[in-house]
Amino acid sequence: MTDAPPLVLDIDGTLTRPEGGIDPRVFEPVRDWPAPVVLATGKAFPYPVALCTFIPIEERVIAENGGIAHVNDEVLVHGDRQRTTAAIEAFQDAGGDLGWGDVDLVNRWRETEVAIRLDADEELLREVAAEHGLEVVDTGYAFHLKQPDMSKGLMLERVAERMGYEPSAFVAIGDSENDVSTFERAGRSFAPANADERALAAADVVLEGAHADGTLDTLARLRAE
Template identity: 90%
Template sequence: MTDAPPLVLDIDGTLTRPEGGIDPRVFEPVREWPAPVVLATGKAFPYPVSLCTFMAIEERVIAENGGIAHVNDEVLVHGDRERTTAAVEAFQAAGGDLGWGDVDLVNRWRETEVAVTLDADEALLREVAAEHDLEVVDTGYAFHLKQPDMSKGLMLERVADRLGYEPAAFAAVGDSENDVSTFERVGRSFAPSNADDRALAAADVTLDGAHADGTLDALARLRA
């Protein structure tokens, strides 16, 4: 099949093994996909760029829940880190802890939002977010403090335009609340069985397989 759709693929819980880490079985089908592939993640910008490099695919990425993207040698930025920085400072002043330790490699290279460990004081975090006109998204791996007008799906509209596609031409695989905005815009959406309730409800297809098993099944269906 040569008319396979362009893809939007989440990373954590979607290209990974149940115990964590990228499942190497995804490398070949993604690398050989005959249409553009976009990696869309809540992780900081350098992580999906690096994964594209190691997978030997073009660096088309949406990172930080839609705060920043790269496509066709262009960096697209939507999020305002100053707003989230002010909220984080208020959260910490009230006794909150981001939870990543002194070095905090999770946020070190993050440009548009802030990630907070799931062990943090969620009620306090959401209270501070509301005071700063921000929102908290639970990806299952962290709480993400971000602008409410920032999402993977909104950034996909800009990325798709630069690739010469409508968002509805894409197929997507994702497993978390932050993938719902993508599912709402693409033509076909798939959720592996490990997905959270919001992703499962929003997906067109719920897959029997979990994690990378589910994603590999989705890719096989799209090529069938």
């Protein structure tokens, strides 16, 4: 392969095993990819940065569903945590529970949005979100309360510009509703078999393999082109 495309890779459901946790088989092909790799996730900012460190690859990340990113020693922030904090306070005042217990490691380092367990009161959460001009995204792992003008795809535009690429130069792999905006901007998009309905409908290619199996198959296919 002479002209490898840059990659934008989701993490959960895409680089992970079915039972959860990073599939260690992805480390080598991601580390050795002959073009830039961006990790794009709904997780809090430190998580993808840490994963880049341990693979290891350069810390190019989009986190918190596009609320914050890091590229070329620059941190890009779009989301406003104060708005989501006010909405969460209203949610809790109305009896809602984020569901993570007293030590909330899911949101402790989150800067631009808030994540809520999937067994939370979804109707109440969506009602409060609407009252505060926010939206709720179901990633299959949590509900994310965020600004409606914030997405992985929009942040990819900013990250790609700083890398000297058009977003359409990227190949995207993802499995969830929050990856659709990335698929819309990338040149090609792939969804593993475990992807949710919106990601499956938006992807250019639906893979036979699920979770990391699908991603590994895609990377091998791209290397063979």
